[in-house]
Amino acid sequence: MVIYQDFSLFPTLTVKENIAFSEQIDKKRRIVNWKEIEETSKRALGILGVDIDLNAKLGSLSTAKQQLVAIARALVYDAKLLVMDEPTSALSSGEVQHLFKIMNELKARGLGIIFISHKLDELFAICDRMSVIRDGQYIGMRNNGETTTGEIITMMVGREIVEEHVGGTNIGDVILEVKNISKRGNYDDVSFNLRRGEVLGITGLVGAGRTETVRALFGLNPPESGEIYLEGKRISPKSPAEAQALGIAFVPESRLTEGLVLQQDAESNITLSILKNFVKNGLIDFKARNKRSVELIEQLNVKPPYPAMQIAKFSGGNQQKVVVAKWLATNPKVLIVDEPTNGIDVGAKTEIHALLRRLADEGMAVIMVSSELPEILSISDRVLVMRRGRINGEFDAEGLTQEEIMEKAVMASGEKGETA
Amino acid sequence: MSDKIKRALGNKEASVFIILIAVMLIATIFNPAFLTFSNIMDVLKGNATLGICSMGMLLIILTGGIDASVCGQLTLVCVIAGKIMANFQFDNIIVLYLLGIAIGCFTGLLNGLMVARLDLPPIIATLGLDSVLMGYLKYYTNGNWINAKELPPRIGQIGLFRFFSNPEVNGSGVPLQLLLYVLVALLTWFMLNRMLLGRSIMAMGGSRVGAERIGLNAKNLTTFAYMYAGMMYGFAAITYTCAMNSVDPNAFLGFEMNVIGAVVLGGALMTGGQGSVLGTVLGMLLFAFIKNGLTLAHISAYWQNIIVGAIILLAVSFDMIKLHREERLQTKVDIEPKEAIAR
Amino acid sequence: MKEHIKKNAHQYRLLGLLVILLIVMGILAPGKFLTVKNFKNMGFQMAEFGILAIGMSVVIMTGGINLSIVNSAMLASIVSAMAMRTLYNGGEGMADIPVILIGVAITVVIAIACGMINGFFVAYIGVLPILVTLGTQTVFDGIALNITRGSGVSGFPKLFQKIGAGTLGQIPYTMLIYVVVIVVAYLMIERSRWGISVYMVGGNEKATRFSGINTKKTIMGVYVFSAVLSGLAGILMTSRYNSAKADYGSSYTMQAVAATVLGGTSINGGSGHVLGTVIAVAIIQVISSGFNILKINRNFTDIATGLILVGVLALNHFVNKGSLKKRVRVSVK
Known part of the structure; x- marks a missing residue:
C-alpha cells in the first residue's frame, strides 16, 4: 500500500483524529472509539519518537509537526511504502535533521521511502539511491556514494539543445x-x-x-x-x-x-x-x-x-x-x-x-x-x-x-x- | 486564563464566553432584575426554539452551506401540526413530535438533494424551497392564526410545564423547553464529537478532497446535514407551538437571520469545518442575553434588531480581518538564517 | 446576425417563453389578459420589481448577492417620506415640486449610504456578501421600524402620487421611468468601463486586479449602484401605495434573485445581461398577473417563482455536466 504524504489532512480536527480517523472508518465504527484512537495515535507517534499534543487542533501546529502527523498517519496503515513530496520545504535545518533521524528508523523497520526533493544536499544525506526525472521523463538512477552532486546536476539539466544565446544589442542605462x-x-x-x-x-x-x-x-x-x-x-x-x-x-x-x-x-x-x-x-x-x-x-x-x-x-x-x-x-x-x-x-x-x-x-x-x-x-x-x-x-x-x-x-x- | 480552561473551551469559545459574561454583567448593572433565576429561565424558554434550530444550522454551516429556508420549514410544521391539533383535538404530544420531525426530515432531504445531488448553490436551493413553502402556507392559512381556544387544552399545559416548580413562587422551576433544548444540544454534541458520522462531517467541512480520499461520501454527508437540520426545525416547531399555544404563519419571517447569527456569533466559519456545539450554545446565549438586556434597559425591540445586526456584522468582520492578517504574515519562502551562511 | 443570436441564445429562448406565456394567458383568459387595461396594470407593478431586479443582477454579476435590497429601498423611502410630510405639512408648507425633488434627493442619498455600508464590508473587509447583506438587512429594517414604529408614513403632495399612478396617454409614468432605468443600466453595465470591470471581477477578481483595475472600487460601485436602484424602486412603491412602510415589498428580494438567475446571470458571477433580467421580470409579471386574472391565489406566484428558480438551475446543472476540462500537469517533450 502506498500512502501519499500530502494535503489530505484535516486542519480542523485534532492530531489524534488525523492520525487514526481512517482506521475508524475501516473498522466501520459508528460510535468513535476514542480510546482506540488515542492508543493508535500514541503508538504511531511513539514509533516516530516525537512528542506532539494529541488533542491539539492540527491547524494550530507548525508545518513541521503537521508533516510528522501525516507520516504518523501513514504508519497506522502499516504502509510498506511512504512517498514524501518536498517534505522539508518548510522545515528549519534542526527539524530536517530530526526528520532524517526518523526516516532512518523507519527504514530500519523495513519501510520503503520515496523522497521527492530539489535539495541535493538533503538527497545525499538521506537517500540510498537517487533517480532523476526531468520534463515528465525518467532520466536515470544512481547509488548514493557512487555519484557526485555534479553528475546529478548534469542529469537534472540534461544535454538538450540549448537555443543559441542571443545577447542584447541595445543595452542602455x-x-x-x-x-x-x-x-x-x-x-x-x-x-x-x-x-x-x-x-x-x-x-x-x-x-x-x-x-x-x-x-x-x-x-x-x-x-x-x-x-x-x-x-x-x-x-x-x-x-x-x-x-x-x-x-x-x-x-x-x-x-x-x-x-x-x-x-x-x-x-x-x-x-x-x-x-x-x-x-x-x-x-x-x-x-x-x-x-x-x-x-x-x-x-x-x-x-x-x-x-x-x-x-x-x-x-x-x-x-x-x-x-x-x-x-x-x-x-x-x-x-x-x-x-x-x-x-x-x-x-x-x-x-x-x-x-x-x-x-x-x-x-x-x-x-x-x-x-x-x-x-x-x-x-x-x-x-x-x-x-x-x-x-x-x-x-x-x-x-x-x-x-x-x-x-x-x-x-x-x-x-x-x-x-x- | 489557564491553558486547561482554554483547551476545554477552545480559543474561539473562550472569547465568546468572556463576551457573554461581560454582557451579563453590564445587563445586571443596568437592571438588577436581569440576573434573577426567573428572568434567566424566561429568556432560555423564549429562545429554546432559536437554540434548537441553531443546532441544525450548525451542521449545515459545518458543511460550508447555508439554509435560508428555516422560516418555511418551521412554519410548515407549525401549520400542519396546528391544523391536526385544532381539527381533531389531537393532543398526543409524542405522535406530534414524531410527525414534526418526519416533516422536517422530508423538507431537509429536499434541500440536501438539491445541494448535494444537483449541485445548486445552497442559498438558491434553500431560498427556492422557502419561497415555495411560504407561498403555499400563506395561501393555505391566508395569514390567519390558530389561537389557543382552537387548540386542545393539553397543548398549552405542556407549553407551561416546568420541572421542580414551586406552586407558591411565580416563575420558579425549570421550563420544559429548556430541558428539550439541552437534550438536543447534547444529542448534537454526541453526534458531532462521538459518532463517526459527526466527525466525518467535521472532516469534510475542513477538507472535502481529503474526506473523499479517505473514503467518505461527501454527497451523503451533505444531504444528511440538511436532513438533520430539517428534523431540528420540526422538533423546534412543535416545541414552539406548545410554548406559544398558538400558530402564527408569520411568526418566523426573518428568523433565519437569528439562527445564522447565533451560529456565526458562536465562532463557526461560513466556509465550513469550523464550529462547535458549545460555541453555538454560547452564541445563542449571547444573542438572547443581549436582546433581553436591551429589553430590560428599556430599549425598544426595533433598536434591538439594529444592535444585534451590527454585532453580527462586526463579529464576522473581525474574523475576516484576522484571517487576512494571518494570510499576509504566512511564510512563503524559507529564508536561510544569516548565521547559517556565515558558518 | 447569426453570431448575435448564438451569443444571446438564452435571451431569445426567454423571449420565446414570454411570447408563449402571453399566448397561453390570452387563451386561458380571453378578453381579459390581452387588454390595454391589464398591460397598464402590469406596467405599474413591473417597474418597481424590474428596477430592483436590475439592482440585484449587477451584484450577482460580481458573484455576490444583496439580500438587503428591499430594506434599503424602504429605509430610504421612509426617511424621505417623513421629510416630505414635514416639508409639505398638509399643503401649508413648501410647494409640490420642491418637496418632491427634495424627497427624491433624500432617497438617493440614503440609498447611497446603505450601498456604501454593504460595499465597505464586502470590498474592503472581505466578508461574504450573503453575511453582510443579511446583517444590513436586519439593521436597515430595524432603523426603518424604529423611526416609523411599524406604521406607514403618508401625507405627501398630490403630485407625488402621480409618479406611481399617473399615465402619459395609456403608458404609466412608472413604465417610462423603468425604460429610462433599463437604458441607463444597460449603458452602465454593458458599455461603460466600470460595467466591463464588473463582469471581469465576477469572472476572476484576481486576474482583474492583476490587470491594474481597482477591483475594490468596482465592487463598491456595484453595491452603491444596486442601492440607488433600490431607492428608485422605493420612490415608485411609496408613490403607488401613497405611503412608505417598512414591510412593503418584502417578497421582492427572493423574486429579484429569481429574475436574475432566470435571466441568465450565473449565481457565481461573471455573466449575465440587463435585458435577460428585464425579460425574466416580464415573465414573472405575466405569471403573476395571469394568476390574478385567473383567480389563482397570488401566493402561487411565489411558489411558481421558487420552482422556476430551482428548475432553471437544475437544468443548467444537467446541461453543464461532463464538460470538465482536462489539464496538463507536466509538458512531456
Whole structure:
C-alpha cells in the first residue's frame, strides 16, 4: 500500500483524529472509539519518537509537526511504502535533521521511502539511491556514494539543445534599481538593477522566493524594508494599479488563475489593462477596442485570430500570448514575466522568446523569472540565481552553463560542489 | 486564563464566553432584575426554539452551506401540526413530535438533494424551497392564526410545564423547553464529537478532497446535514407551538437571520469545518442575553434588531480581518538564517 | 446576425417563453389578459420589481448577492417620506415640486449610504456578501421600524402620487421611468468601463486586479449602484401605495434573485445581461398577473417563482455536466 504524504489532512480536527480517523472508518465504527484512537495515535507517534499534543487542533501546529502527523498517519496503515513530496520545504535545518533521524528508523523497520526533493544536499544525506526525472521523463538512477552532486546536476539539466544565446544589442542605462528589499517569509536583502534593453533572468528552485520578489515590484507583495527606484525616482507601489501607472507590467505565473478571465473572450482579456483608453463620452468605444485587439492579436500572432472567441478555448500558448499582449498594450517601461512558457507548446515558446528578446532590443527592460535553464540561458543578458529568499549568484549570461546556475540554486554560497 | 480552561473551551469559545459574561454583567448593572433565576429561565424558554434550530444550522454551516429556508420549514410544521391539533383535538404530544420531525426530515432531504445531488448553490436551493413553502402556507392559512381556544387544552399545559416548580413562587422551576433544548444540544454534541458520522462531517467541512480520499461520501454527508437540520426545525416547531399555544404563519419571517447569527456569533466559519456545539450554545446565549438586556434597559425591540445586526456584522468582520492578517504574515519562502551562511 | 443570436441564445429562448406565456394567458383568459387595461396594470407593478431586479443582477454579476435590497429601498423611502410630510405639512408648507425633488434627493442619498455600508464590508473587509447583506438587512429594517414604529408614513403632495399612478396617454409614468432605468443600466453595465470591470471581477477578481483595475472600487460601485436602484424602486412603491412602510415589498428580494438567475446571470458571477433580467421580470409579471386574472391565489406566484428558480438551475446543472476540462500537469517533450 502506498500512502501519499500530502494535503489530505484535516486542519480542523485534532492530531489524534488525523492520525487514526481512517482506521475508524475501516473498522466501520459508528460510535468513535476514542480510546482506540488515542492508543493508535500514541503508538504511531511513539514509533516516530516525537512528542506532539494529541488533542491539539492540527491547524494550530507548525508545518513541521503537521508533516510528522501525516507520516504518523501513514504508519497506522502499516504502509510498506511512504512517498514524501518536498517534505522539508518548510522545515528549519534542526527539524530536517530530526526528520532524517526518523526516516532512518523507519527504514530500519523495513519501510520503503520515496523522497521527492530539489535539495541535493538533503538527497545525499538521506537517500540510498537517487533517480532523476526531468520534463515528465525518467532520466536515470544512481547509488548514493557512487555519484557526485555534479553528475546529478548534469542529469537534472540534461544535454538538450540549448537555443543559441542571443545577447542584447541595445543595452542602455539603468532604469530600475532594487536596494536591499526584505519581507519576512518572502525575500531577504535582495538587491539588483535592470537596464533598458536588457533581459534579466531570475532563476532558482521552486520556493526560492523569485515570484515573491518580482511581485514586490508590481505592488502585490510590498517590501517591509529596502528601496526601489524607477528612473532614479523612489517608488513604492502598493497595488497593481499603481504599478501599472508607473509603467511596470507583470505577466503572472498562473495564467489560468491570475492572468485571464476565462469566461470572457480574447478581446475583453487583451484590452482589460487599457480599458480606459477606449472611453468615449463615458462609454466604451467597442469599435476602437475591437480594432486595437485585432492589432494586438496580429502583432503577437495569436491563433486562431478571433477576438470574439472565449479565451478558455484557446491553446495554452495562445492564452499566454494574450496575457503578454494585454501588458504590451500598456506600453510598459519594465516588463516582468513569471514562468512565461510554463506548459505551452514548443512553437509558442519560441515565439515568446523571440518576442521578449525583440522587445528588449527595442528598448524595454525585461525581467524573466523561469525555472527552465535553457530558456534563461538563451535570451537573458544577465542571470540572477535565488536560493532560500536571497540572491545567491549573479552571472553574465554569455558563456554561462546550466551546471553553474544549478550549483548556485541548490547549494549555499560557501559549499562547493564537484562539477562533472 | 489557564491553558486547561482554554483547551476545554477552545480559543474561539473562550472569547465568546468572556463576551457573554461581560454582557451579563453590564445587563445586571443596568437592571438588577436581569440576573434573577426567573428572568434567566424566561429568556432560555423564549429562545429554546432559536437554540434548537441553531443546532441544525450548525451542521449545515459545518458543511460550508447555508439554509435560508428555516422560516418555511418551521412554519410548515407549525401549520400542519396546528391544523391536526385544532381539527381533531389531537393532543398526543409524542405522535406530534414524531410527525414534526418526519416533516422536517422530508423538507431537509429536499434541500440536501438539491445541494448535494444537483449541485445548486445552497442559498438558491434553500431560498427556492422557502419561497415555495411560504407561498403555499400563506395561501393555505391566508395569514390567519390558530389561537389557543382552537387548540386542545393539553397543548398549552405542556407549553407551561416546568420541572421542580414551586406552586407558591411565580416563575420558579425549570421550563420544559429548556430541558428539550439541552437534550438536543447534547444529542448534537454526541453526534458531532462521538459518532463517526459527526466527525466525518467535521472532516469534510475542513477538507472535502481529503474526506473523499479517505473514503467518505461527501454527497451523503451533505444531504444528511440538511436532513438533520430539517428534523431540528420540526422538533423546534412543535416545541414552539406548545410554548406559544398558538400558530402564527408569520411568526418566523426573518428568523433565519437569528439562527445564522447565533451560529456565526458562536465562532463557526461560513466556509465550513469550523464550529462547535458549545460555541453555538454560547452564541445563542449571547444573542438572547443581549436582546433581553436591551429589553430590560428599556430599549425598544426595533433598536434591538439594529444592535444585534451590527454585532453580527462586526463579529464576522473581525474574523475576516484576522484571517487576512494571518494570510499576509504566512511564510512563503524559507529564508536561510544569516548565521547559517556565515558558518 | 447569426453570431448575435448564438451569443444571446438564452435571451431569445426567454423571449420565446414570454411570447408563449402571453399566448397561453390570452387563451386561458380571453378578453381579459390581452387588454390595454391589464398591460397598464402590469406596467405599474413591473417597474418597481424590474428596477430592483436590475439592482440585484449587477451584484450577482460580481458573484455576490444583496439580500438587503428591499430594506434599503424602504429605509430610504421612509426617511424621505417623513421629510416630505414635514416639508409639505398638509399643503401649508413648501410647494409640490420642491418637496418632491427634495424627497427624491433624500432617497438617493440614503440609498447611497446603505450601498456604501454593504460595499465597505464586502470590498474592503472581505466578508461574504450573503453575511453582510443579511446583517444590513436586519439593521436597515430595524432603523426603518424604529423611526416609523411599524406604521406607514403618508401625507405627501398630490403630485407625488402621480409618479406611481399617473399615465402619459395609456403608458404609466412608472413604465417610462423603468425604460429610462433599463437604458441607463444597460449603458452602465454593458458599455461603460466600470460595467466591463464588473463582469471581469465576477469572472476572476484576481486576474482583474492583476490587470491594474481597482477591483475594490468596482465592487463598491456595484453595491452603491444596486442601492440607488433600490431607492428608485422605493420612490415608485411609496408613490403607488401613497405611503412608505417598512414591510412593503418584502417578497421582492427572493423574486429579484429569481429574475436574475432566470435571466441568465450565473449565481457565481461573471455573466449575465440587463435585458435577460428585464425579460425574466416580464415573465414573472405575466405569471403573476395571469394568476390574478385567473383567480389563482397570488401566493402561487411565489411558489411558481421558487420552482422556476430551482428548475432553471437544475437544468443548467444537467446541461453543464461532463464538460470538465482536462489539464496538463507536466509538458512531456
